[in-house]
Amino acid sequence: MQCFFVHITCRLGRTYEVAAKLADREIASEIHSISGEYDLLAKFYLAPGEDVGRFIAENLHDVDGVERTVTTITFKAF
Amino acid sequence: MQCFFVHITCRLGRTYEVAAKLADREIASEIHSISGEYDLLAKFYLAPGEDVGRFIAENLHDVDGVERTVTTITFKAF
Amino acid sequence: MQCFFVHITCRLGRTYEVAAKLADREIASEIHSISGEYDLLAKFYLAPGEDVGRFIAENLHDVDGVERTVTTITFKAF
Amino acid sequence: MQCFFVHITCRLGRTYEVAAKLADREIASEIHSISGEYDLLAKFYLAPGEDVGRFIAENLHDVDGVERTVTTITFKAF
Amino acid sequence: MQCFFVHITCRLGRTYEVAAKLADREIASEIHSISGEYDLLAKFYLAPGEDVGRFIAENLHDVDGVERTVTTITFKAF
Amino acid sequence: MQCFFVHITCRLGRTYEVAAKLADREIASEIHSISGEYDLLAKFYLAPGEDVGRFIAENLHDVDGVERTVTTITFKAF
Amino acid sequence: MQCFFVHITCRLGRTYEVAAKLADREIASEIHSISGEYDLLAKFYLAPGEDVGRFIAENLHDVDGVERTVTTITFKAF
Amino acid sequence: MQCFFVHITCRLGRTYEVAAKLADREIASEIHSISGEYDLLAKFYLAPGEDVGRFIAENLHDVDGVERTVTTITFKAF
């Protein structure tokens, strides 16, 4: 499985609503509200060969309240 | 108690109105107007296990005039 | 349990040696090599009330090859 | 009293030693180890008219293990 | 031929639509959706002496959904 | 095949020596010297499931003259 | 007297109008149009104990054409 | 003569229109479309003592399609 993280910035005051919507979709392995500049950090697994970019566009960018996402790919888990 | 700081950017000219509203709510341990890029620096205490992210969303992000917040968690006081 | 993430920058070419040393210590819940500016992303759990700052200083900063760390605290898992 | 905050970056693994030395000097009102890019956040009070820049140079910059400081002045406490 | 790369930021959720429109125009040598801060990375070849700036203004900036582009020129392929 | 790009910063004046060494290894699909902040942009293909992080550590970070690398993963080619 | 500087960003083409309005108020010790990222740099003096934050909110942020300000406090004049 | 450079960011797709308007005014010594983050780089000469800030506000900021400018002053030509 391909594992990746997405840092998510939400519109002001919408963080928990966005997190709840993502949780309802049951597509994320983990969703955390976090300290610092971003609002949420989510971890996802996709089957090898699946398209991470399309997944994000179709499953994260369409959630009302999401403002910006930055994707980090993992190469290996130790 | 969990202690954390929040740097707050306000809409132009709204800094003291935001600070006054926060002060009225009596939720912050300290609120300062400050030099530099941010307008306000506030310190909060929550009971252990309380959700800092929800607290910020419900008590800071709903204040009219707040534009952006960045949260810093403290680990230990010396 | 308190869950937090640490982004780690390693000295050039030392990333996998650092990751292996961290894995040997069995203190991290997850260690990933990652795309982008940082080399590693690790997830840790500490008992409530334990000192995250001391943990990082004593268990991550003493690993030869680590150059810089940035800590992100999670507030809530959805 | 003039209140100001100083964000402190320490040399790798020296954060708690720096914090302890500062605490021993009994010059800070608060010292916290923190999440994010900086290692420590300290709050100080000086008598009106005292020189904040000289205070930092003489009391913080001479502490072995300190690498960089950024000073934020408070204008008003609400 | 002059080879150059363009990093493209798209409006939220429009990345694959933009990529498809670019692909339909058959002007890019390669178009990739990517990790990190940008959404797409495209490679183009122009005949020597052709105007890269005009090409981008006329062929990329007019695509609905494109928000910002950053151009990198290649000097030599090894 | 997994396709990824690496932006490479070299030590002053070592860019073409680094590019030549990389070319000699015949591991990159493309190597370009480029405009802007970075010195080289290289494209690589790995078999699915191969570890990009280890590849970079073992094949790029060991090249004398390389100072820093930033890795961008591609998700889909259009 | 407390001396401080304010870097001011104005809306496009409004710099000299903003500077003239500030000059008319006769509150600044100096106002300069400047090179670089900001449009204006102004120096102010307040009586000791006066609130710099309130002064900026009431005297600078209410000037039509001001977009953003960053405040730098001086500690000592040599 | 005082020589200075201005980096110009234009609204998406308006770069060449802005450049043409500037060229029509015959006030710039050079106008280039460029690689990287900015769209145009222009060089100007003013008589000694002329006000660079006013020149930019009146001759560049009023051009429709200009979004932001950053000014660099030259001290000496070698």
Place this chain on the structure above:
Amino acid sequence: MQCFFVHITCRLGRTYEVAAKLADREIASEIHSISGEYDLLAKFYLAPGEDVGRFIAENLHDVDGVERTVTTITFKAF
């Protein structure tokens, strides 16, 4: 007279020594220790046509303890 400002970063703990050396030279119109990222902000006046770059190289960069300077030119005083 040409008026310009220089932001100065000093080596840790050397700020007041640098400021004193600059004051002894009697070349600056003003020298302030300041809040924020830089240590000192100095204002200088040169006769029209004098070379600001050479002045900085010969009078500021040779002061032991100076680490970096950023120069801002003023266009007009209001």
Place this chain on the structure above:
Amino acid sequence: MQCFFVHITCRLGRTYEVAAKLADREIASEIHSISGEYDLLAKFYLAPGEDVGRFIAENLHDVDGVERTVTTITFKAF
């Protein structure tokens, strides 16, 4: 001819020595000492098809006192 600009950062106090050396080589069309973060801005012309990256490595990076360069390519002169 291919026209490009190079921003040059020099080691502290070496700016005019670097500029003089570059001027002696008679390879630059223009060399300016400048305001802001960089020390020098130079303009070069190369014959079409000549390698800008190699030119910079061989003619700029070998000048003692140069610390870093950033290259901007021009596409079209208006």
